[in-house]
Amino acid sequence: MAVPDNSRQQLSFDELGVSLHDVTFVVLDLETTGSRGRYDSITEIAAVKVKGGEVLGEFSTLVNPECDIPPAIVSITGITDSMVAEAPRLDGVLPSFLEFAAGCVLVAHNAPFDIGFLRGGCERLELPWPKPTVLCTVQLARRVLGKNDTPNNKLATLARVLHARTTPSHRALDDARATVDVLHGLLERAGPWGVHSLEELLEFLPAVTSQQRRKRGLADALPNAPGVYLFRGPNEEVLYVGTAGNLRKRVQQYFTAGERRGRVKEMVALAERVDHVECAHSLEAEVRELRLLGTHQPPYNRRSKFPNRAWWVVLTDEAFPRLSIVRKPRVRSLGPFRSRRKAEEAVKALQESTTLRRCTQRIPAGDQRGSPCALYEMELCGAPCAGHQDVEQYAPQVVAVSELMDGAGDGVLEHLRESIDRFATTQRFEEAAARRDLLAGLVRSVDRGQRLAALARIPELVAARPDGSGGWCFAVVRHGRLAAAGTARHGTPPMPVVDALRASAETVLPGDGPLAGVPTDEIHVVHRWLTAGDARMVHCHEPWSEPAGAAGKWRSWVDRATTARDPYPED
Structure with missing residues (x-):
């Protein structure tokens, strides 16, 4: 096993990033029917949320894969068709799991397998993939353990070598608990290598290219604020556009091992600088990102190939x-x-x-x-x-x-x-x-269409959401389009800010069609922000209502029908 190199230059306090003790990890495991080609073949999802060595919560459920489980898989996992027959389907489980794991670092043993199923499930269900930081314990084990430490990097072997309190059993919760102990054991082994923060851990893993390391300084001038970032190439062309709640931290991740996308690594190698647009809050950042994608159609953004497709x-x-x-x-x-x-x-x-x-x-x-x-x-x-x-x-x-x-x-x-x-x-x-x-x-x-159309008909509304620090985030929306955005920090009178935003807001003339000409992606983002549970209506030019004969009155039927055990719902 190689000797840790402790001679590297000492990092500044800002560069140290988030201490591993303060990072919230969600350690997950999936059981599947064994078919890599079908992302709805998940039969069980379990996860353990940990921070600073303390378990904060657990998530565990069987999943109806909507297909037969092969006998060979039953013999390994013990999960049978009868066990999952009454379990919720993936569309009822995946949103809850994403909420449980929101804002956390995902950890899995052989992470590409588990994350591939989760991303594929999000794509099939048309759910946005949150792009979390992902850590693979197999990759970490290969980095910190030598051949004399372990004969292989299988979960059962590592659990034994690192004295895990739970023995893996090919059931998701047991395996997730075992992986928690394996993770802690591996992080202890990484300490002598000078790995004490999340950023250091991601850079410590072997997937960082020389171009990524060399261009880490491109993020130094970015603020710790929400906004949109643009990677530009040697001819000033926009290569990639993204959004972030913290611009500096998000862009820094492109230069660590946490970034595994081949095309993005290729983009980073071409990039000469990173421009940014600081935004008032997340909604403005999302909308600006969509508009910049439509304007520049950057080659390394998958979404830019079909801007506003509907x-x-x-x-x-x-x-x-x-x-x-x-x-x-x-x-x-x-x-x-x-x-x-x-x-x-x-x-x-x-x-x-x-x-x-x-x-x-x-x-x-x-x-x-x-x-x-x-x-x-x-x-x-x-x-x-x-x-x-x-x-x-x-x-x-x-x-x-x-x-x-x-x-x-x-x-x-x-x-x-x-x-x-x-x-x-x-x-x-x-x-x-x-x-x-x-x-x-x-x-x-x-x-969905009628709700979006109802929003597009309103000439102007102003909504507010708490900023989490005692202040407010405001949005002026005209015919479904974001016309202005701003904030009133804690202690700032909010109504003068609202009046100023309305006075300076973009003039929006309604266009043709049910959505008044607003791009589909933009009105989706605006509607989601406005209908969040903590949103408040400050001003509305006319009542925001939906037609009484709309499909909305069928929502409860759909909820019952899609979760019913029988092939058809009972009244």
Whole structure:
């Protein structure tokens, strides 16, 4: 084993960073069905939150993987299909885990495996990945233990070598507890190497490139404040844009072993300087980041490839309208959808509950001479192409969908709900479950779109949230767009600040479509900030309300349906 090199230059107090004793670690472990290709194959999640050697809390739950568990995996973990049958699905577990781990350093034994499943689950469920700092105990063990210390770096072996109080058992909570003891043992071994802070620990691990070490000084001039940072290349081009609650600390992480993304390391090698825009609070930082991504489309940001991408479902402007998926919304549209697949699922749900035609041909208002297709025989279409329906007879289907888009009626949802009952009554449970999922997805999409549209209609509102230090963070929002942001520190009268923000706020003229022309990503971010539990309304030009016939009244049904044990929900 190599001898620690203690001759390196002494760091300043600021450079020492956060003491390991003050870092909150969330040590996690997953059990899965053994399929690396399916991120919904998690069968158990457990985590232990520790700080300064003290356990602060534990998180543990089985997860319904929605697929069979192979016998070989059952023999290893002891987790059977019957054990997970009544467990919550990943969409009911992952948000709770992310909340439990928020703001903490994630630790796992063979971390790429566990983190890969969690990130994949977030992507599938369209949840934002919080980009936490990640520490792998396998990597740390390879750094501080030699061949004479341990024959291998398996968890069971390290638990024995480092005298862990819990023996790993291939169950998530036991393995997480064992990993806590292994982590503490490894950190003690790292102490003689001069590793006493989180920053030193991340730099100590072997994944730091020479370019990362050499360019660490690019973060020195940044403030310890929220804002947006821009990595610029040799020709002043913007390579990467990011946001942070603490600009200096976040940018410093790009020059440590905590940054494992290959493309980002490549970006750091090209970067010549880091510019920044200091912001009043996190909302302004997020909005500015989105706008800068749209303006510069930096090559190393994945999101910049599709700025403000959204899909919408509309009714075509024809004598016999049909559903169409488009990129540009109209006054009456359903959406926005983050992917075309989600939009297609909404179209399928609407087609299952109406007899709107599914063909793409243009049908004149009179003298139809086509031949009906198989859908007519299946009673899924009224065959206006063959003259079996005129415009007046076809109109009720169009009206039903239009009312759903406008929030004036929910007949389409109720019709789909009744079909679930019919399938369940005849014991066609798989079909009932499929309809349930279609309806739940449609309700969520319509509800989200109507809530965003309601915000976009308001000419101006001012909201406030506590800043955590006795002061307030303010946002002036006009037609769903952030027009101004500011803060009133503890002891500062807040209303003069509000008046100044309103007077200097950006003028916003409403555009076309349900969201008044506001980019989809921006209004999502603004709505999330405004509807947080600690938000307060300071001023609103007109009542912020949603239509009474909107999908919002179906939220409780969706909650019951998606957590029900049966294939269909009971009333």
